[in-house]
Amino acid sequence: MSATQNRLAVLFPGQGSQEKGMGRILAETSAEAAELWIMAEKASGLPLREIYWEGDEAAMADTRALQPAMTAVTLGLWFHLKSKLSPLAGFAGHSLGEYAALAASGMLDVPAVFELTSLRGRLMAEAAGGDGRMAAVLKLSLDAIEDVVREASQATGQVLRIANYNSPGQFVISGAAPAVEAAGALVKERKGRAVPLAVSGAFHSPLMAEPAAELEKVLRRCGLRAASVAPVFHNVTGAPEPDPAKALECMCRQMTSQVRWIDTVAALWQAGARTFVELGPKGVLTKLLAANLKETGEPYTAVAVAAPADAAALEA
Template sequence: MLPTAFLFPGQGSQELNMGRDVAEAQSAAMDLWKLAEKLSGITLREIYWTSAESGEGAAPAPEMSDTKALQPALTVVNVSLWLAARPKAEAMPKAMPIIGAAGHSLGEFAALTAAGVLSVEDTIKAVCERGKLMAGAGPPSGSSGHGMAAVVKLPLEVVEGIVDKAAKQTGAFLRIANHNSPAQYVLSGERPALDAAGALVKEARGRAVPLAVSGAFHSPLMSEPANVFATILEGLRWQPARFPVCMNVTGLPERDPGILKALLTAQMTSSVLWTTTMQSLYAAGARRFVELGPKSVLTKLVPQNLEGRDDAIAQSAGSLDAVMEL
């Protein structure tokens, strides 16, 4: 078995009935849903699961994308899949050496849980609070609005030029929030600059796609909720990592709990350096990248970020059956 890195997706990977098969087969996973519902005060299973008998009962897409519900629900799915995969991974350390883990934005909490840095309970507690804070992090009254937009089919230097030009034209804040791959970026900022950037992207023959989010995530515009969340993170129990976690803020592997806490604290206002993260895991020896989460979003980014490295393979394990086949 190839040296393995485990990847955990973030917001945008949600789908209908996610995590249901694991929870119905393993009581520990069902208990996580119940814990998340208790801590969040939200009936998460009613939102994300349909009725087995009628095929009805799940909430419409906008409610499934609600940050305060999505963050605990998706984290439960990611962690449940890891708990299902862990016995096999730990029973075969030589056959399946774990090089490290990484999570994209919200997924970083599941990565830290997998590495033993945070307990499952502390992780669920943290993401419930994070979801509430970020859902309420809208623009100030009277402002023109905040938001995010994905930009595809353009190289970094072109996107950087567009961000700079749009910010200067409008006097509004804009930054690259996510470096997802060499041809996929996410902009975050104030609405006038986002609108101007969208027009410039079109002129450059790229494509800009507005994202359904409640604020300008991964930017200094999130400073207020980030300061509140920093206090919550201080109250958690932090342990040394059993294997390195490549953190979004630097894209570099870390084990020290103090450093990991500092980087997670900075994450809400910092860019997600996913391309650097993938390249760091490869440089550390990972040749198999296993995504534990729904939709295979990160699996599709592996070849984009490791182009030309033919010895790297990507697998998606979004169900219990897929985990058992690893």
């Protein structure tokens, strides 16, 4: 295997990966990691360590707290381990995780990341006043899901789209509640499975246009620089964008656009990534790799790092 095909991709998870106690071990032993939590709490105005180290499931699922807290966890792991993570093919983050990827790459300052994720969480929580829903669809082909989305949207006259292309066996639909419910029935008829997601709105759909416009104002004020560490592979395109102005356009579209995770993993593979390191709880993105890389027919290494001790696998 050539040197260009023995590189690392660093992956940052998003909402749904939270768990009680996340980030605590590192924050209690690393001043740098503790400072990230303090920055996140100042930006969000919320007692994030209390919520995630002592709270309950309902409090931890609140997107206003979740987005800055998850960012503190994943960036804490990055700064703790970055000296061991090279050579790099690139960074990628799933939805919320893309903000941590921007900070790790050097495209965005850490304080700006916490300002943005705190605002993003608040805006998305406020958007929950509508009737938006999301559901994961399993055991159906992409063609079948596209048919379901079209039929359910036409039947209800409501917004519905495929929001996340997570793997060839896992897609997420997003839209108005009547359309998502109608799609669920159609999925069942086709012997598939639709699993409602515990989220507060129709994320990555046109129903997020209003909060996306508010977030865009702050994104444009913060701006982006060229990556100084390694490129970020964007959700919107599944590809890196070396031009900071074009990368900014990707981020401005992210909340209403689809998460093209299948394309993202494929592009990282083409860039030479053969070791994939996920920084954050649960290893959700690590588990998706088998389906996304199956067609390559080649070996790869996947390491899920939720706490410092998990990094021992990087030495193996």
